[in-house]
Amino acid sequence: MGFFDRFKVKKVEGVDDTMYLTLREERQITKENTKIIREFERQKNRKNVKEEEYLTQMKDPSNVVEFDNLHTYFFTEIGTVKAVNGVSFDIPQGKIVGVVGESGCGKSVTSLSLMQLVQAPQGQIVDGSIRYLDSSGKCYDIAKMPKDKMLEIRGKEISMIFQEPMTSLNPVFKIGEQMDEVVLLHVDGATPESAKARSIEMLNLVGIADVEKIYNNYPHELSGGMRQRVMIAMALACDPRLIIADEPTTALDVTIQAQILELLQNVKDKINGSIMLITHDLGVIAEMADLVVVMYAGRIIEKGTVHEIFKNPKHPYTIGLMKSKPSGDTQDDRLYSIKGQVPNPINMPDYCYFCNRCDHAMKICSEEYPELVEFSPTHMAACHLYYGKGLLEQKKGKE
Numbered sequence: 001m002g003f004f005d006r007f008k009v010k011k012v013e014g015v016d017d018t019m020y021l022t023l024r025e026e027r028q029i030t031k032e033n034t035k036i037i038r039e040f041e042r043q044k045n046r047k048n049v050k051e052e053e054y055l056t057q058m059k060d061p062s063n064v065v066e067f068d069n070l071h072t073y074f075f076t077e078i079g080t081v082k083a084v085n086g087v088s089f090d091i092p093q094g095k096i097v098g099v100v101g102e103s104g105c106g107k108s109v110t111s112l113s114l115m116q117l118v119q120a121p122q123g124q125i126v127d128g129s130i131r132y133l134d135s136s137g138k139c140y141d142i143a144k145m146p147k148d149k150m151l152e153i154r155g156k157e158i159s160m161i162f163q164e165p166m167t168s169l170n171p172v173f174k175i176g177e178q179m180d181e182v183v184l185l186h187v188d189g190a191t192p193e194s195a196k197a198r199s200i201e202m203l204n205l206v207g208i209a210d211v212e213k214i215y216n217n218y219p220h221e222l223s224g225g226m227r228q229r230v231m232i233a234m235a236l237a238c239d240p241r242l243i244i245a246d247e248p249t250t251a252l253d254v255t256i257q258a259q260i261l262e263l264l265q266n267v268k269d270k271i272n273g274s275i276m277l278i279t280h281d282l283g284v285i286a287e288m289a290d291l292v293v294v295m296y297a298g299r300i301i302e303k304g305t306v307h308e309i310f311k312n313p314k315h316p317y318t319i320g321l322m323k324s325k326p327s328g329d330t331q332d333d334r335l336y337s338i339k340g341q342v343p344n345p346i347n348m349p350d351y352c353y354f355c356n357r358c359d360h361a362m363k364i365c366s367e368e369y370p371e372l373v374e375f376s377p378t379h380m381a382a383c384h385l386y387y388g389k390g391l392l393e394q395k396k397g398k399e
């Protein structure tokens, strides 16, 4: 081997070598990104924006939220990560919508877009709408809302419960202080006394026994399950219309997990609110959700009622997900896993993203991105198996 050959990049199996960039290319990307990001930030930071600019109409007033063709990108120095790439789904009033999909498919970025909490400046909502119907009946497009207006909605009408409560609770303040702050910030006319009364009421609601003691504890003095209850109590303090729960039980053991899920279900019924429930766990979805959205590589590949998705999944990825969940009556002691990996998010193909992993892939699948096909007014999937040239190809294959 020659001296310079030692420094040549070797082809590594499964690694996309079109992704190697020269320093010059990286600099060019950074320059372009800075221009794009600056314009988005300027729009968001505007003060005294007229309400008409971000007021809109719901497609269906029985929904609390309607994601419509949402695109959220990250402008990084190695290229644009299309984390959410044309996502549309509704969250109806009083319902639980489960969002599933493998790691990195854009579940959290979708929910963070709704809270305007995508990591800026590189993360930006670049297209689409997020319509939100507030308690007074006004409909806002959160994608166009300036930051100062969003502060009124975030934490009050829409609240969020994260996977690991320890990272969301401040370790140097007592539980009570942190809970009171939420009320003082969001409830008009709240006093320290009324805030404390509300915090105590919420801690009782989530089934905490020794409320006064917990109120005066620091987060590290509580168990994981207890901290998650506190997070739920905090999220409920301002009577939200929508709770976003991003993997709320992943860090908990199974028995506590069941208690927390039951609690979420109960509080949802009490406040007649809606929940966007993000999880890897199909068991949790089956138990809790009314509607299910299946995401893959930044897009929705199937959505439907929980019954439709579990009893009659259509997309090969959803079918794979169903097969990969543990079930007591499996004959085989090995759990099914979907082969291969999600494509590189910076270099997404313009055909079906699942093509390299799909046992049913046909010629058309590597030529065009499939449209969403409707199986019922609530059930749809994006797959060539069910329409147009894909159906013809299958027919020919069988002949």
Ligand SMILES: Nc1ncnc2c1ncn2[C@@H]1O[C@H](COP(=O)(O)OP(=O)(O)OP(=O)(O)O)[C@@H](O)[C@H]1O
Residues within 6 Å of the ligand: 074, 076, 081, 083, 101, 102, 103, 104, 105, 106, 107, 108, 109, 110, 119, 122, 123, 280, 345
């Ligand atoms: N700050 C960031 N900068 C660049 N890319 C990001 C950033 N945050 C998220 N991404 C990318 O966006 C995509 C979607 O990420 P997201 O966190 O929404 O995935 P997820 O579905 O919630 O996964 P998980 O189940 O692991 O939580 C991923 O490809 C991720 O690498």
Ligand code: SF4
Residues within 6 Å of the ligand: 315, 316, 317, 352, 353, 354, 355, 356, 358, 359, 360, 361, 362, 365, 370, 382, 383, 384, 385
């Ligand atoms: S479009 Fe083709 S490759 Fe994609 S999931 Fe359907 S059959 Fe598989």
Ligand SMILES: [Mg+2]
Residues within 6 Å of the ligand: 107, 108, 109, 246
């Ligand atoms: Mg996530």
